[in-house]
Structures are given as C-alpha cells and as structure tokens.
Amino acid sequence: xxxxTYMDVATVVTKLKMYPYFDIAHYILMCISVREDVQPAQAQxxxxxxxxxxxxxxxxxxxxxxxxxxxxxxxxANFLLGEPVITPFKDHQxxxxxxxxxxxxxxxxxxxVYKICKFLPFxxxxxxxxETQRAHKVYHGVLVAAKLYxxxxxxxxxxxxxxxxxxxLMKNIDRLIRGVWIPGxxxxxxxxxxxxxxxxxxxxxxxxxxxxxxxxxxxIYFGVVLFFVYFKISxxxxxxxDPFVPLENLFCAIFMGGMWDALRRATSKETAxxxxxxxxxxxxxxxxxxxxxx
Amino acid sequence: xxxxTYMDVATVVTKLKMYPYFDIAHYILMCISVREDVQPAQAQxxxxxxxxxxxxxxxxxxxxxxxxxxxxxxxxANFLLGEPVITPFKDHQxxxxxxxxxxxxxxxxxxxVYKICKFLPFxxxxxxxxETQRAHKVYHGVLVAAKLYxxxxxxxxxxxxxxxxxxxLMKNIDRLIRGVWIPGxxxxxxxxxxxxxxxxxxxxxxxxxxxxxxxxxxxIYFGVVLFFVYFKISxxxxxxxDPFVPLENLFCAIFMGGMWDALRRATSKETAxxxxxxxxxxxxxxxxxxxxxx
Amino acid sequence: xxxxTYMDVATVVTKLKMYPYFDIAHYILMCISVREDVQPAQAQxxxxxxxxxxxxxxxxxxxxxxxxxxxxxxxxANFLLGEPVITPFKDHQxxxxxxxxxxxxxxxxxxxVYKICKFLPFxxxxxxxxETQRAHKVYHGVLVAAKLYxxxxxxxxxxxxxxxxxxxLMKNIDRLIRGVWIPGxxxxxxxxxxxxxxxxxxxxxxxxxxxxxxxxxxxIYFGVVLFFVYFKISxxxxxxxDPFVPLENLFCAIFMGGMWDALRRATSKETAxxxxxxxxxxxxxxxxxxxxxx
Numbered sequence: 045x046x047x048x049t050y051m052d053v054a055t056v057v058t059k060l061k062m063y064p065y066f067d068i069a070h071y072i073l074m075c076i077s078v079r080e081d082v083q084p085a086q087a088q089x090x091x092x093x094x095x096x097x098x099x100x101x102x103x104x105x106x107x108x109x110x111x112x113x114x115x116x117x118x119x120x121a122n123f124l125l126g127e128p129v130i131t132p133f134k135d136h137q138x139x140x141x142x143x144x145x146x147x148x149x150x151x152x153x154x155x156x157v158y159k160i161c162k163f164l165p166f167x168x169x170x171x172x173x174x175e176t177q178r179a180h181k182v183y184h185g186v187l188v189a190a191k192l193y194x195x196x197x198x199x200x201x202x203x204x205x206x207x208x209x210x211x212x213l214m215k216n217i218d219r220l221i222r223g224v225w226i227p228g229x230x231x232x233x234x235x236x237x238x239x240x241x242x243x244x245x246x247x248x249x250x251x252x253x254x255x256x257x258x259x260x261x262x263x264i265y266f267g268v269v270l271f272f273v274y275f276k277i278s279x280x281x282x283x284x285x286d287p288f289v290p291l292e293n294l295f296c297a298i299f300m301g302g303m304w305d306a307l308r309r310a311t312s313k314e315t316a317x318x319x320x321x322x323x324x325x326x327x328x329x330x331x332x333x334x335x336x337x338x
Numbered sequence: 339x340x341x342x343t344y345m346d347v348a349t350v351v352t353k354l355k356m357y358p359y360f361d362i363a364h365y366i367l368m369c370i371s372v373r374e375d376v377q378p379a380q381a382q383x384x385x386x387x388x389x390x391x392x393x394x395x396x397x398x399x400x401x402x403x404x405x406x407x408x409x410x411x412x413x414x415a416n417f418l419l420g421e422p423v424i425t426p427f428k429d430h431q432x433x434x435x436x437x438x439x440x441x442x443x444x445x446x447x448x449x450x451v452y453k454i455c456k457f458l459p460f461x462x463x464x465x466x467x468x469e470t471q472r473a474h475k476v477y478h479g480v481l482v483a484a485k486l487y488x489x490x491x492x493x494x495x496x497x498x499x500x501x502x503x504x505x506x507l508m509k510n511i512d513r514l515i516r517g518v519w520i521p522g523x524x525x526x527x528x529x530x531x532x533x534x535x536x537x538x539x540x541x542x543x544x545x546x547x548x549x550x551x552x553x554x555x556x557x558i559y560f561g562v563v564l565f566f567v568y569f570k571i572s573x574x575x576x577x578x579x580d581p582f583v584p585l586e587n588l589f590c591a592i593f594m595g596g597m598w599d600a601l602r603r604a605t606s607k608e609t610a611x612x613x614x615x616x617x618x619x620x621x622x623x624x625x626x627x628x629x630x631x632x
Numbered sequence: 633x634x635x636x637t638y639m640d641v642a643t644v645v646t647k648l649k650m651y652p653y654f655d656i657a658h659y660i661l662m663c664i665s666v667r668e669d670v671q672p673a674q675a676q677x678x679x680x681x682x683x684x685x686x687x688x689x690x691x692x693x694x695x696x697x698x699x700x701x702x703x704x705x706x707x708x709a710n711f712l713l714g715e716p717v718i719t720p721f722k723d724h725q726x727x728x729x730x731x732x733x734x735x736x737x738x739x740x741x742x743x744x745v746y747k748i749c750k751f752l753p754f755x756x757x758x759x760x761x762x763e764t765q766r767a768h769k770v771y772h773g774v775l776v777a778a779k780l781y782x783x784x785x786x787x788x789x790x791x792x793x794x795x796x797x798x799x800x801l802m803k804n805i806d807r808l809i810r811g812v813w814i815p816g817x818x819x820x821x822x823x824x825x826x827x828x829x830x831x832x833x834x835x836x837x838x839x840x841x842x843x844x845x846x847x848x849x850x851x852i853y854f855g856v857v858l859f860f861v862y863f864k865i866s867x868x869x870x871x872x873x874d875p876f877v878p879l880e881n882l883f884c885a886i887f888m889g890g891m892w893d894a895l896r897r898a899t900s901k902e903t904a905x906x907x908x909x910x911x912x913x914x915x916x917x918x919x920x921x922x923x924x925x926x
Contacts (some may be wrong), residue, residue: 080526081473090806099593099594100590100594100595102527102528102595103590104526104527104529105526105527108526111339122420122817124716124717124718125716126420126715126716126717126718126719127420128418128419128420128715128820129417129418129420130418130419130420130496130497131420132706133490133493133496133701134490134492134493135491136490136491136492139492150595151593151594151595151598153598153601154598154602167781169916196721196724197723197724198719198721198722198724198727199721199722202718202721203718207362215713215869216808220510220521221524221526222527223521223522223523223524223527224521224522224638225519225521225522226811227811227812228812228813229811230809230811231691232696232809233763233809233810233811234690235692247381255689272679275798297692299739300687300688300691300739301688301739302683302688303744304739305688309741329727338509354772356859375728385814392888393888394884394888394889394890394893396821397884397888398820398821398823399820399821402820416714420714422712422713422714423711423712423714424713424787424790425714425793426792427784427786427787428781428784428787429785430785430786431698433786444889445887445888445894448892452699500792514804514815514818515818515820516821517815517816517817517818517821517822518815518816519813519815519816577868
C-alpha cells in the first residue's frame with residue numbers, strides 16, 4: 045500500500061464516529077456474552093424439562109445486567125475517578141440503542157437475530173467493528189485520565205485499560221445481579237487477551253502523549269486498531285486465544301522467581317539422588333537381613 | 339368525601355413532617371427486617387441449644403447492618419449520583435433516633451418492644467406511617483435527581499425508586515456485613531412489590547414534572563400515598579403480596595417472547611402428536627412380533 | 633524520665649516523617665498478610681505436590697491485592713467521603729515503594745526477605761514502626777474528616793478508624809480479587825484489636841479537638857503511639873490478642889441484654905428444678921410399677 049493512502053486510511057479511522065454502527069456491534073457482543081454467561085448457571089441449578097431462557101424469566105435482571113456490561117467501561121472509570129457512576133444512563137440515545145439490541149438478541153422470533161450474529165461472517169464483521177470501538181474507547185480513556193491527572197501514569201494506563209476492557213472487570217458484579225456468584229474467577233486473576241491488549245494499547249497511547257513515540261498520531265491509532273482486529277480475528281478463526289502467553293512466561297521466568305525455582309530444583313535434584321542411593325542401600329541391607337533369617 | 343375536604347387532607351399530607359413519627363416507623367420496620375433476616379442464617383449454622391440472638395453476639399455488625407438498611411435509600415442514591423456515601427451519618431438526630439429504635443427492637447426486656455411492634459394493630463399503624471414516608475422519599479428522590487439531571491428521565495426514575503425501596507437493593511451488602519451471603523437472591527432478580535410500587539410512583543411523579551398529568555400536586559401525592567397504604571394493608575391483612583403479577587405476566591406474554599413461545603409450542607404440539615402416533619404404531623408392531631414369537 | 637525529656641520525645645514523635653521507614657514497615661506487614669492469607673485458600677483447593685506460591689501463578693492479582701491492602705485506609709476513606717478512590721495511585725513514590733516491598737516479600741531468592749521479616753527481633757521493630765504509622769494515619773484521618781464535616785462526630789471517628797485499620801475492612805474485597813470468598817468472616821462481625829484500638833484513638837483525638845482533654849497535643853499523640861506499640865508488642869510476644877474483651881463483655885452484660893438473659897436464666901432455672909423433681913418422681917413411679925410386675 046502506498047504510504048500516502050495508508051496515512052489517509054489511518055486519518056479516516058481516527059475520525060470515525062462510533063455511533064451507531066460501532067456502538068451497536070459492541071452492544072451485540074456484550075448482550076450475547078450476558079446471554080451465554082447465564083446458561084451454565086441454569087444448568088447448575090439442575091432444572092429439568094425445556095429450559096426457559098433466563099431473560100424470559102427475569103427480564104429486569106437480564107436488562108440491567110446487559111446495560112451494566114454494555115457501559116461497564118464508563119461506569120468503572122467513573123467510579124474510580126470519583127464521578128457519578130450513573131452518568132452513562134444520562135445518554136438516552138445510547139441506552140435506547142442498547143436496550144433495542146438487548147431486546148432483539150434475547151426475544152427475536154425464532155432467535156433469528158442471535159443466530160445471525162453467531163453466524164461466522166457476520167460475527168467477524170461485528171468483531172472488527174467492536175475492536176475498532178475498543179481502540180477508540182482506550183484512546184479516549186487515556187485522554188480523559190490524562191486531563192484529570194496529567195502526571196499520574198498508573199492512573200492513565202488503568203483508566204485506558206478499564207475503558208477498553210471494562211466488561212471483564214465488571215463480570216463479578218454483573219453475575220451477582222443475575223444471581224450467579226463465582227468468586228474463584230475474575231478478570232484480575234485470569235486476565236483475558238482483551239484486557240491485556242487494552243493495557244498494551246493504553247501504554248502505547250501514554251507513550252505517545254509523553255512524546256516517546258515519534259510517529260504521527262493517526263498511524264499509532266490505526267496500528268492499535270489493526271493490532272486489536274488482527275488478534276481478534278485470529279482468535280475467532282484460528283482459536284489462538286492469547287498471543288501474550290509466551291512473553292508472560294518469559295517475564296515470569298526471569299522476574300517472578302522462576303530462576304530461583306530452577307536453581308532450587310537443581311540443588312534439590314542432587315539431594316534427591318543422594319536420597320535415592322541411600323534408599324537403595326537400605327533396601328539391600330533389608331534383603332540381606334531377610335536372607336539371614338531364612 | 340366532599341372534594342374540598344379531600345383536597346384539604348391531601349394538602350396536609352403533602353406538607354407532613356417526616357421526623358419523628360414517620361421516620362421512627364421506618365426505622366422500626368427496617369430493624370425488624372434485619373433482626374428477622376438473621377435468624378434463618380443462624381439456623382443454617384446448626385447451632386444447638388438455646389440460640390442467642392445475633393444482635394447479642396455481634397452488636398456492632400447488627401447495628402451497622404440496621405443503620406445501612408435504615409438509610410439505604412440515601413446511601414445508594416448518593417453512591418450513584420457521585421456524592422459522599424457517608425452523608426446520612428452526618429445527621430446526628432436521625433442516627434441517634436435510629437440507634438434508639440435498633441436498641442429497643444433488639445434488647446428490650448422480655449422482647450417487649452419487638453412483640454408490640456409485631457402485634458397486628460400496631461403493625462398496621464406502623465405500616466401506614468412507613469408507606470407515607472416512602473411516598474415522601476420517592477417524591478424527594480425524584481426532585482433531587484431532576485435538579486441534578488433535568489432531562490435524564492431514566493436517572494430520575496431510578497433515583498426515585500432507590501430512595502423509596504433502597505433497603506431491598508441494599509440487602510446483599512447488608513447481609514454480607516452480618517456474615518451471610520445468599521447470591522442467588524436479590525431485589526433485581528425477584529423485585530418485591532415495594533420496589534415495583536416505588537418505580538410506578540417515580541414514573542407518576544416524573545410525568546407530573548413533565549406536565550403530562552394535569553392534576554394538582556397534592557392530589558397526585560395523596561393518591562400515591564393511598565396507593566402505597568392500600569396495597570401494604572392488603573398485603574398484611576389479606577396476604578396479597580403482588581398485585582402487579584397479572585400485569586407483568588401479560589407484558590411478558592406480549593413483549594418478552596411469550597407469544598413466540600406459544601407459537602412454537604403450537605407447532606411443536608403437532609410434531610408431538612405425530613411422534614405419539616408413531617410411538618403407537620411402533621408399540622402395535624412390537625406386540626404383533628411378540629405374539630408371533632409365542 | 634524527666635517530664636521535659638518526655639515532652640521533647642513526644643514532640644519529636646509528633647513530627648516524624650512517615651516516608652520512607654514507617655511506610656515501608658506498613659507495606660511489609662501488609663504484603664506478608666496478603667501472602668499468608670492466600671495459603672490456606674490453596675490448601676482448600678487440595679493441590680497436591682509442591683505447591684507453587686500464589687504470587688508466582690497470579691502476579692497481577694497478588695500485586696493488586698497487596699496494593700489495595702497497603703492503601704486500604706485511603707481508598708475506603710475516599711470512597712466514603714465521595715472522593716476519587718484511585719487517588720492513592722497518583723502518588724508514584726508510594727506505589728513504587730510498595731511494589732518494591734511486594735516484590736521482595738514474594739520473590740526474593742530463597743525467600744530471604746520474608747524469612748528475615750518473620751524473625752522475631754526484626755518483626756518487633758517493624759511492628760513498632762507500623763504502629764507509629766497507624767497513630768499518624770488515625771490522627772490525619774480525624775483531621776481530614778473534621779475539616780470536611782466539622783460537627784459530624786460519627787463521620788470523624790469512622791474516618792479515623794478506617795484510616796488506621798482499613799486493611800481489615802478491605803479484606804473481603806481483597807480476597808475476592810485473589811479468587812477467595814469467605815463471606816462468614818469480616819472485620820465488622822469479628823473486629824480485631826487493631827480496629828478497636830484505632831476506634832479508641834479516633835475518639836481520643838476527637839475529644840482533643842473538642843477541647844475535652846486538657847493535655848498538650850504531643851503528649852496525647854505520643855500516648856496513643858505508646859498504647860498501640862505496647863499492645864502490639866504484648867500481642868506478638870505474649871499472645872494477648874485482645875485486651876478489650878473483658879470491657880466488651882462487661883458492656884454487653886450491662887447494655888446488650890446480658891442482664892435480662894441472666895434474669896431469664898434464673899427464672900428458668902427454677903422451672904428447670906421443678907422439672908427435675910417431677911422427673912425424679914416419675915422415675916420413682918416407674919420403678920415401683922416395675923417391681924409390682926415382678
């Protein structure tokens with residue numbers, strides 16, 4: 045691709061409006077995740093017969109749960125920054141759009157909308173839109189936090205990450221609203237790729253703000269979008285869920301005591317060998333004694 | 339009743355001061371609900387012998403739990419609106435009154451106060467006071483939210499509802515303070531009548547603000563009070579717990595996929611009949627085969 | 633000790649800077665408490681073989697959990713006072729120091745740092761520093777709250793207590809981040825000595841502000857430090873965990889219905905005696921009848 049064309053595309057991507065298409069893609073994926081997160085819980089409850097969907101039995105809980113996940117990034121960021129957590133509910137347009145999406149995903153005749161959204165080509169398109177929106181949210185999270193706390197790098201990165209991957213962090217509260225409680229799993233204990241990628245993107249945008257990266261803004265932004273989209277598509281098609289794992293393992297091996305572990309194992313192996321030889325000698329002694337008795 | 343008299347009564351009701359009688363009625367019912375919510379948890383723990391009341395063993399936990407429930411509406415509304423959640427504890431008069439009520443409900447000699455409050459005529463009187471206070475709280479919740487977010491109808495209704503029925507929404511946190519955790523039940527999953535009635539009242543007050551109801555304010559306010567009181571009394575005396583259920587079922591049947599369900603059932607019934615006839619034929623065949631063998 | 637010397641020492645203690653030594657002592661104890669709180673949870677999970685430490689498997693969760701506990705006082709106080717909860721993360725110096733302590737406690741070669749910190753003389757020194765820091769935090773919590781709400785005594789005492797003993801109150805949330813959930817235990821249900829002592833210290837500082845104690849400030853402050861240090865040392869060395877228990881029992885016996893209980897027991901004892909004599913008579917009757925049969 046000719047660099048100028050690339051730059052033009054990047055500039056267009058930077059200025060994309062999120063509403064309505066990108067936001068709708070986001071709401072679709074969030075409502076599907078809420079709908080699918082509920083099913084195993086019902087299976088646990090051991091209900092027999094034709095299982096009625098959760099949203100049918102508890103529409104209020106399902107709706108509030110979906111809304112919380114749809115606006116999780118803003119809600120959590122507002123909470124941390126001391127702003128009213130209810131603010132996202134001020135924007136009627138978004139709420140009505142999200143409610144319409146929630147309704148169509150859960151109550152469309154013959155589950156048509158849900159099935160279409162799960163159909164691979166459509167799913168891929170929705171994911172591409174959603175990842176573009178994620179980059180947008182991370183960037184604006186970094187901007188907002190940097191305005192409030194110009195020199196607090198940790199807060200800037202945290203807000204960027206939360207804006208981009210709030211749904212994961214909200215999951216425990218969200219499940220509680222649906223009457224499900226799985227304390228042993230949360231986003232901080234087992235961070236998903238979306239969270240890690242948002243973290244990396246936040247750090248990149250922060251570095252850009254600090255003039256550590258001397259590349260025009262549209263290129264950085266478009267690069268982040270491509271990074272999100274590329275790994276999302278490879279996750280959906282190829283099932284590569286976390287390309288960060290090798291890096292993490294390396295990091296843990298070096299800094300989180302992996303080296304000391306290896307050292308200890310090495311030294312303890314020697315003692316293990318000594319123990320083994322002792323055991324062998326003992327066994328031999330016992331055999332001799334038994335023979336004597338005979 | 340002569341309309342003028344009715345209007346006069348309504349005006350008086352609108353201007354009633356909540357402190358002390360109405361607030362005390364509220365505190366009494368809240369402290370009783372905390373006290374009674376604790377008992378089953380103890381039963382679960384399987385303690386044998388004469389069970390010591392929870393408030394005796396854990397006075398701090400019982401007190402804080404009761405205070406949180408007594409001021410649940412303000413605390414939750416403050417949290418959502420980004421104001422200090424501790425604000426209700428600033429008002430010494432209310433806190434001392436609530437503490438006195440908590441003390442009398444839990445530690446009066448021979449459980450006298452508790453037993454009196456549970457005695458039907460007294461209970462009815464307390465409930466009437468409490469429901470009047472609920473209407474007052476819903477109305478003031480709507481006022482406060484409408485001042486902060488004039489055009490955010492969802493927030494106005496939410497804050498009104500929370501002010502009126504905060505204790506239900508607070509229950510999970512409240513139980514946690516008492517060491518009880520029942521994730522499978524919460525107010526959003528199974529909303530009680532109090533919550534639904536507060537929601538309806540909030541919507542009515544909002545409609546009034548938007549000039550959609552052309553009735554003088556005292557009449558609307560008094561109507562809401564009567565609505566609350568009427569259904570509370572019918573709940574206490576007749577055991578009608580939720581007069582909204584038929585409406586909800588109708589709503590769910592129309593909008594929440596009940597129609598599609600019926601359609602599906604109708605079509606699946608036909609296939610079921612076909613299956614049945616198949617089964618009958620199969621059975622007949624088997625019988626014939628068996629006869630042949632004989 | 634000569635009073636003037638005592639006064640001089642007290643003045644020096646009042647003006648001590650917390651950073652770095654006192655804060656580091658605090659971080660060390662908090663990181664150790666997080667590290668040790670995790671182990672039983674692993675044991676529950678029933679993992680066999682050489683157990684890998686939690687921090688190795690989930691460094692992010694362990695780090696965030698330790699940070700939340702290290703800054704629990706500020707976070708909780710900010711939450712209650714409606715200020716941004718993320719503020720403590722603005723102070724890079726503290727965060728980096730706490731992170732370094734967390735790293736050394738969890739990943740030092742051969743667990744050297746952890747073992748040194750658990751070695752009694754060092755542990756005592758760390759505890760002395762930590763208790764001095766606690767007094768400092770309680771005092772500054774009281775100051776901050778008194779500035780915001782000059783006449784709300786309850787809030788002043790609450791904020792002082794939370795600043796001094798926030799780690800206990802944060803424990804449930806903190807455990808949740810580590811995937812552990814023990815709803816039946818929390819600081820309000822079973823307050824530790826640290827919480828109670830912070831409460832007493834807050835009340836003392838509040839009384840000082842209200843001019844109810846006519847003693848120079850350094851003496852009060854130094855007295856509180858000595859009180860904290862003395863009971864902490866006696867707890868570490870002698871295993872006296874809660875010197876408040878007798879007072880509490882007395883208080884409960886007088887105000888929390890203990891007296892009524894005793895009265896009831898006394899009256900029920902008499903009935904019990906009557907029952908006993910009845911039983912005896914019954915037994916005698918049975919024996920007679922049996923003899924007759926023979």
